[in-house]
Amino acid sequence: MTTSNLIAIRDGEINGGFYSPAKEKAAIRGSFQHRFVIFRRLRYIAKLKLLLLVFCALCGVGLLISRIPSSLGWNLRYPSSSFSSSRGGYTVLINTWKRNSLLKQSVAHYASCHGTKGIHVVWSENDPPSNxxxxxxxxxxxxxxxxxxxxxxxxxxxxxxxxxxxxxxxxSLRTDAIFSVDDDVIVPCDELEFAFSIWQTAPSTMVGFVPRMHWIGEKKETHVSYKYGGWWSVWWMGTYSMVLSKAAFFHQKYLDMYTNQMPASIRNYVTRERNCEDIAMSLLVANITGAPPIWVKGKIYEIGSFGISSLKDHSNKRHKCLNDFVSLYGYLPLVPTNVKAVDSRNEWFCCLEKREKKVKSRCEKSF
Structure with a gap:
């Protein structure tokens, strides 16, 4: 017996049998397969956990998306069928008072806007309009x-x-949309059409160009007072809770609700104080929808030289109106927001014009 055979026999005896290269390979392969099975199981579990994680993430994103309209005030409590915007175009409702020259300019402008399907002039003077x-x-x-x-x-x-x-x-209105405007306010037609398109996405809320806000004032035990914030308050805080009816879209059903369903005490208050009908309308809409209005950032032009807002002590009267209305409602229905609608086309062209002016200025300076 040779030395190599003797070593092979001894090795085989040590391992409990004869040495066999095939057995050795099989043993190695079996160990490797066992490890491979474990690896595959671990990889399967990892994939399962990853899929579960992705599913949970998608569910979270879906839940977040479903809540976004509510946070923006577009998911309204009132049935959407009650505020249809299917009838195209809008009716311009112009409030006027002894300013025929301004009324002529206003009517001529809004008649030229493509979406205008009707113009109604609210006339409250002692003498009827002349023929x-x-x-x-x-x-x-x-x-x-x-x-x-x-x-x-x-x-x-x-x-x-x-x-x-x-x-x-x-x-007998031809439209569901009302654009309420004062006779001394001119909104360019393209800005008006953009605001109308925004209103069509949320026909039960108010969509307007003149935002206002409310402040929380003094707190005395269970009583809280509020302050009416004008434009500079909105500009400083970036928040608003009203859009004034001097330039705003709302559904024509609110005309009936304001006149026939809103508490008579509020209308009587407006009659007595000769002020704050716009605040009353904002409170009415907020009370019905539980949602904020939508401010459209756009250019408007005031062609008049005076109005109720120019009278003495106007701000204090607005503070008082707001608090008195809250007392009549029993709570404050206004919902603050910082969302605004911006026509990106105008922003782009505006930036482009500014850039061109800067380039032109630099070229002129270089010469």
Whole structure:
């Protein structure tokens, strides 16, 4: 027996049998397969956990997305079927008072806007409008309109001077959307069309160009007082809770709710104080929807030189109105927000113009 055979036999005896290369390979392969099975199981478990993690993440994102409209005030409590925006276009509701020259400019402008399907002038003066004024405005509407079917034009004549008149129901309207505006406020047609498109996405809320806010004032035990914040408050805080009806869209159903469903004590207050009908409308809409309004950032032009806001002690009266209305409601329904709608096209062109001006200025300086 050779030495190599003797070593092989001894090795085989040590391992409990004869040495065999095939057995050795099988043993190694078996160990490797066992480890491979364990590895595959671990990898399967890891994949399962990863899939579970991804599923949970997607569920979380879905939940977050579902809550975004609510946080923006677009997920409204009122049934959407009650505030249809299916009828295209809008009716411009112009509130006027002894400023016929401004009224002529305002009517001529809004008649030229493509989405205008009707223009109603809220007339609350002692004397009715003259035939010459009515004929002039009717002819200007027909001449300025850009649509095949001309807008309906009408004076809504009231027997008494009352700020509540601007929110009286209107019969046989062609549109669901009302654009409420003062006779001295001009909103460019493209800005108006953009705001209307925003309103169509949320027809039960107010969409406007003039934001206002409320501050929490003094707290005395269970009583809390509030302060009315003007434009500079909105600019400083970046928050608002109202858009004024001097330039705002809302659903025509709110005219009936304001006149026939809102507490008479609030309308009586507006009649007595000759102020704050716009705050009353904001509270009404917020009370119904539980949602904030939507501020559209855009250019508006005030062509008048005076109005109620220019009168002495106007701010203090607005503070008082807000607190008195809260007392009548029993709580404050206004919902603050810092969301605003911006037409990115205008922002882009504005930035482009500024950039061109800077380049032109640098070129001129170089010469």
């Amino acid at each position: 010459s004024l009515k004929n002039y405005l009717y002819n200007i509407v027909m001449a300025k309109s850009q649509t095949a079917r001309k807008p309906d034009f009408k004076f809504d004549i009231n027997e008494e001077d009352n700020l509540n008149n601007r929110f009286k129901p209107i019969q």
